[in-house]
Amino acid sequence: MIDKIWQWVGDYCSGLLDKEEGRELRAWMDEAEENKQLFMEGVKMVREYQMVAGSDRNVSDSLKCVREKIRARRRRKLWIQVAAVASVMVLFALSFVFFYTPKSEEMSPVLAKVHAGGTxxxxxVADGIQVDLTQDNLQExxxxxxxxxxxxxxxxxxxRYDCVEISEEIEEKPVFHTISSPVGGEYHFTLADGTMVWLNSSSQLTFPTRFTGATREVIVEGEVYFEVEHDENKPFIVRVDDVSVRVLGTKFCISAYPENEGIMTTLVQGAVQVTSRDNRVVLKPGYQAVVDQYSGAIKQRAVELSLYTSWVQGVFEYENMKLNDIxxxxxxxxxxxFTFSAPEYKERRFTGVVRKYEDLxxxxxxxEKTTNVKFIINGRNVTITSVIR
Incomplete structure (x- = not known):
């Protein structure tokens, strides 16, 4: 069975999984929850492997490396359970095909490519002037x-905003800037206190060019990831409408898109206090606070961090997520x-990791391979329909 799994994951990740194999894979995953979990675990580990493995090996060298590592695992089978061995095999099979894209242009018609977003x-600035942050003469x-x-x-x-000593007169009149990323865009920059900021698509941050007074306050729209520079004497406060997130120094993500179930704060490291009206919670790493934008109520839950922060690392990670949300x-x-040709297709679910800079x-x-749907691309419009059997 391991050989069959090897074939499935190889064909799946290299884009060679045909309809018949796809149906067989779906049937196998539906047989038992353990099968689905095995597949999900392997896909998750690919992202971790991606961070430490290079992608410049040729096919034969990569395959040789995969097999040698599996044989080494087998020699230690006195303490490795069968399920763990299977997971390792899936991981290295995935890592092999994940970084190898076959030259298949001559095998199928070439469709117009829809390229990924970018910087x-x-x-x-304060007087309303707008500056394109991608222009060549930006420094000037x-x-x-x-x-x-x-x-x-x-x-x-x-x-990067300059951190310099400023006079009392300027401290009384902070200058505010806004950096905005459009649909199909993202941007990374550093505030004057050393805090690093990642803007996701269709997001913006309003902030002072210098942090003055007793706090460091910024305003968020959309989705923003922060690595806050520690300063115990000057808390960092993020505001989203009536919600505030207060920290000293930490790593966290705030997502406040209109289509979200609420304003979500996901804590990676440190501690944050989320306040909404008279409600307040203190988060621990690995937890998320969701604020209801109408009632102000806050619910707290443990989450898989990578599902909410992987976009910063250059991938999108999904775990049993509805196609509508994806x-x-x-x-x-x-x-x-995107347009769904029938409402029920919105409920189809997908588990996997995709690199965000790949073509759409x-x-x-x-x-398509595991959800039994078909995507029809026409310019910048994509129709989602069911696979015809």
Whole structure:
């Protein structure tokens, strides 16, 4: 059976899983919850493996490496249970095919590619002037606003606000800026206190160019990930409408899209206090607070962090998620419109990890394999229908 799983995951991740294999895979996953969990575990581990493994090996070397590691695991089977061995085999099979894309252009018609989003953002300064943060001469333009441009590891412009001593007169009159990322955009920058900020698509942050007074306060719309610089004498406060999140130094994500079930604060590290009207909770790492925007009520729950923060690492991770919710996220990132040909297709569920910088065509092809739906791309409009048997 292990050999069969090897074949399934290989064909699935390389885009070679045909309809018959897809039906067989779905049937196997439906036989037992353990089968589904095994598949989900393997897919999750791919993301972790991705962070430490290179993708420049050729096919034969990669396959040799996979087999050697599996044989090593088998030699230690006195303490490794069968299920663990199966999981390892799935992991390395996935890692092999995950980083290898076969040259299949000549095998199928070439469709127009819908490319992923990328670094796009606009700075809106106090007098209303808008600055494109992707322009080539950004440093010449941005210096007058108290910021510096540096090159990140991908050789793209990153904005960093200067941390300098300022006079009492300026402290009484803070200058506010807003950085906004559009649909199909994202942006990473650093505030004057050293706090790092990641804006997701269709999001924005309003903040002072210098933090003055007793607190550091910013305003969020959309989805933003923070790594807050610790300062026990000056709490960092994020405001979203009537909700405030108070921290000293920590890593967390706030998602306040209109289509969300509520304003979600997901804590990765440290501690945060979420306040809404007269309600208040203190989160621990691995927990999420969801604020009802109408009643102000707050519910707290344990979550799988990567499902809510993986976008910062360059992937989208899904666990038994409805297609309707997945398409909302993909629509923002790829700047496309999804239409379901029948309401019941919205309820189909998908588990997997996709790289967010892949073309949309490749992402949808992966989702098709285990959800029994078909995506028809026409320009920037995508129709979701059922597979015809």
């Amino acid at each position: 796009k953002a606009t700075l809106i 333009v941005i210096g007058q606003y108290g910021a510096t441009v540096v090159k990140d590891r991908e050789k793209e412009n990153e904005l 398409m909302v996220q993909l629509a923002r990132w790829y700047d496309v419109q 065509n490749d992402v949808l092809d992966m989702i």
